Amino acid sequence: MSYQLFPYGQLAFTIICFALISIAFVVFPKRKRVLMFIGICVAAWRGGIWIAPIAMDLKLFHVLFACLLLWNLSDSTSSFRSWKGQLRPLLPWCLMIAWSLLSVGKALNPNLALKGPTQLLFDVVFFLSVILTLRTADDFRFFVICIAAAIIGQSIVALLQFKFTGFSIGVIDHVRVTLWWRSNGTFRHPNQLGMALLISLPIVIRGAISGMITKDNKLLIICGAATVLGGIAILTTYSRGSWVGLTAGLMVMVSLDLMGKQSKIRKYAKAFLLISLLLGVLGAVKFKNVVMNRMFYTDHEQILEGRQSLQQEGIEVIRNNPILGVGYANGQFYGHNIVHNLYILIASEIGIPGLVFLAWFLWDFLRLLIKGHRSKIALVKNYSHGIVGSIVAFLIASIPGPDFWTSQAIQIHFWAALVIIVSLNRLEQLAILKTRKEQFAKRALSLMPQKLT
Numbered sequence: 001m002s003y004q005l006f007p008y009g010q011l012a013f014t015i016i017c018f019a020l021i022s023i024a025f026v027v028f029p030k031r032k033r034v035l036m037f038i039g040i041c042v043a044a045w046r047g048g049i050w051i052a053p054i055a056m057d058l059k060l061f062h063v064l065f066a067c068l069l070l071w072n073l074s075d076s077t078s079s080f081r082s083w084k085g086q087l088r089p090l091l092p093w094c095l096m097i098a099w100s101l102l103s104v105g106k107a108l109n110p111n112l113a114l115k116g117p118t119q120l121l122f123d124v125v126f127f128l129s130v131i132l133t134l135r136t137a138d139d140f141r142f143f144v145i146c147i148a149a150a151i152i153g154q155s156i157v158a159l160l161q162f163k164f165t166g167f168s169i170g171v172i173d174h175v176r177v178t179l180w181w182r183s184n185g186t187f188r189h190p191n192q193l194g195m196a197l198l199i200s201l202p203i204v205i206r207g208a209i210s211g212m213i214t215k216d217n218k219l220l221i222i223c224g225a226a227t228v229l230g231g232i233a234i235l236t237t238y239s240r241g242s243w244v245g246l247t248a249g250l251m252v253m254v255s256l257d258l259m260g261k262q263s264k265i266r267k268y269a270k271a272f273l274l275i276s277l278l279l280g281v282l283g284a285v286k287f288k289n290v291v292m293n294r295m296f297y298t299d300h301e302q303i304l305e306g307r308q309s310l311q312q313e314g315i316e317v318i319r320n321n322p323i324l325g326v327g328y329a330n331g332q333f334y335g336h337n338i339v340h341n342l343y344i345l346i347a348s349e350i351g352i353p354g355l356v357f358l359a360w361f362l363w364d365f366l367r368l369l370i371k372g373h374r375s376k377i378a379l380v381k382n383y384s385h386g387i388v389g390s391i392v393a394f395l396i397a398s399i400p401g402p403d404f405w406t407s408q409a410i411q412i413h414f415w416a417a418l419v420i421i422v423s424l425n426r427l428e429q430l431a432i433l434k435t436r437k438e439q440f441a442k443r444a445l446s447l448m449p450q451k452l453t
Contacts, residue, residue, distance in 0.1 A: 107327025116328025194242030
């Protein structure tokens with residue numbers, strides 16, 4: 001049975017969306033936040049205006065973040081000066097864009113190959129538009145709420161899909177894979193929803209901890225709800241890679257907390273660990289057969305053999321095209337559909353140098369996280385540990401999964417994590433600079449001769 005909430009056409013849906021955005025612009029005074037909030041929440045929506053030369057849809061979130069960037073660039077109060085030293089990851093990413101453009105010349109389908117650099121370029125648009133919007137600690141807090149809201153929305157859709165196998169919103173999720181017993185939200189595949197959740201869940205967990213530390217009940221409730229719903233939703237994806245990756249990421253995250261010197265963070269980390277263990281025991285009793293069957297028995301050997309075969313085909317493509325690859329999404333024309341390994345897939349489609357640029361990008365990301373981990377400010381350290389958990393989960397889940405490379409929405413979730421650590425480091429720099437100025441002013445006053453009486 002089908003449960004479609006919006007059985008109308010895409011044109012009507014688009015009109016309603018822009019009407020609601022216009023109303024939000026009138027109602028809410030901070031209009032840049034309106035664009036940012038809606039853009040993040042709709043990043044995984046499907047459907048849009050088909051652009052044939054680059055073989056991709058122009059979606060609502062593309063329009064919203066492009067408008068947000070143009071707005072910020074035209075705003076005289078927006079500047080990149082205060083972001084000095086925080087934008088280093090952009091260099092290897094831009095080199096990856098340039099290299100993927102060069103690989104278009106090797107592609108059997110150039111239009112399809114152009115989709116890759118276009119998506120990578122828009123990741124930069126998203127990043128710049130958001131960091132120029134986040135100027136204060138309150139802006140940062142609102143950004144975390146945006147991520148939590150996106151998780152809540154996707155999780156609700158996923159749970160409805162799990163309960164009612166024919167459930168559909170319409171337009172934004174009109175194409176579902178045949179895996180009816182697995183939830184995918186508005187993503188194309190359940191594994192993509194799993195990858196998005198494993199990146200975002202550690203962030204909202206840290207948002208909940210931040211709410212407890214600062215007594216911010218609103219942040220605690222929203223992030224807590226996102227944690228619970230997202231945790232249940234990732235189970236309904238039946239994505240083995242996401243389960244393993246998230247488990248490993250959370251273990252690393254909690255270990256960093258327990259080894260740290262921040263007493264408040266350590267306190268809440270112990271509470272989180274205790275609750276997780278309790279839920280894990282209850283889950284093991286309740287869903288033991290489901291998890292065990294999915295992890296070790298159901299089509300395990302066939303899937304393993306099939307993916308190993310795909311990886312071997314991908315390695316063969318790399319051997320024959322080691323420098324430029326065969327072009328984004330053109331690997332399917334060389335004997336395989338999609339290689340289920342992110343690193344092999346990237347090397348096969350844009351060459352080994354493209355994979356090196358990705359490793360460079362991740363290294364610069366890691367350096368920012370190390371800086372955050374060493375921070376003496378609890379807020380910075382708190383979120384840094386969460387994003388370390390996200391990165392560990394991502395790196396592990398990407399061994400069997402290509403979803404970061406094939407889904408723009410997952411790239412947006414990943415860059416949202418980078419936005420958080422970059423913004424936190426910048427806020428710390430501004431706080432240190434303000435403190436130094438105040439200390440200098442006090443010292444200057446103390447050295448001035450006292451007024452003669």
